[in-house]
Amino acid sequence: MTEPPEVPEAGRRPTALEWLANAAPEPAACLRRWERDPRGTTLLPAGRLWDVMVLPGSLGRATLEVLGRVVERPGPVLADAGRDCLGFLVPVGTAAQWVGGEVRCAGRGTWLVVPRPGETAGGIGWIVPPDGSGVLTDVAQFELALHEAAARRDEAAGAE
Numbered sequence: 615m616t617e618p619p620e621v622p623e624a625g626r627r628p629t630a631l632e633w634l635a636n637a638a639p640e641p642a643a644c645l646r647r648w649e650r651d652p653r654g655t656t657l658l659p660a661g662r663l664w665d666v667m668v669l670p671g672s673l674g675r676a677t678l679e680v681l682g683r684v685v686e687r688p689g690p691v692l693a694d695a696g697r698d699c700l701g702f703l704v705p706v707g708t709a710a711q712w713v714g715g716e717v718r719c720a721g722r723g724t725w726l727v728v729p730r731p732g733e734t735a736g737g738i739g740w741i742v743p744p745d746g747s748g749v750l751t752d753v754a755q756f757e758l759a760l761h762e763a764a765a766r767r768d769e770a771a772g773a774e
Contacts, residue, residue: 630731630744637663648730655735661722664750665709666701668718669760674700676763678741681755689751690744692728695737701726702751
C-alpha cells in the first residue's frame with residue numbers, strides 16, 4: 615500500500631528533501647535512506663508529483679540558459695554526466711502529451727535515479743535543486759526555450 619505524501623506543519627513549507635521524498639511511495643523510508651547515506655541515490659517514480667523531460671546535454675544546457683533569461687528560477691533540473699543529459703521536472707501529465715524529437719519523457723510508470731538535493735551521486739546531480747516550494751518548469755516556457763536553443767544550434771551548424 616502506498617503511503618500518502620507527508621504534510622508539513624500548517625504554514626510551514628516543506629524542505630527540499632521533504633518535497634522530493636514525497637514523490638516516493640514511502641516518503642518516510644526515502645528520508646531515512648538519505649539520512650543514512652546523504653551521498654546515495656534513491657529511485658523515485660515520475661508521474662506522481664512531476665514528470666521529467668530529458669534532453670541531450672548540449673541542447674539541455676542551451677535550453678536551461680534560455681530559460682534562465684525568461685524566468686527567475688526554473689523548476690528543478692537534474693544532470694546525468696555519464697549519459698550527458700539533463701532532466702527538467704515539469705507538471706504531471708506533460709510526458710503523456712509531449713510530441714517531439716530529441717526529448718525523452720518520463721511520466722507515470724517510469725522511475726528515476728535521484729540523489730539527495732544538493733548532492734551528486736554516481737555522476738547524477740542537481741543543476742537546479744528543488745527548494746521545497748513545488749515549483750516546476752512551466753511547459754510552455756520550456757517548449758519555447760527548447761525551440762530557441764534548437765534553432766540556435768541548427769543555425770550554428772548551418773554556418774559551418
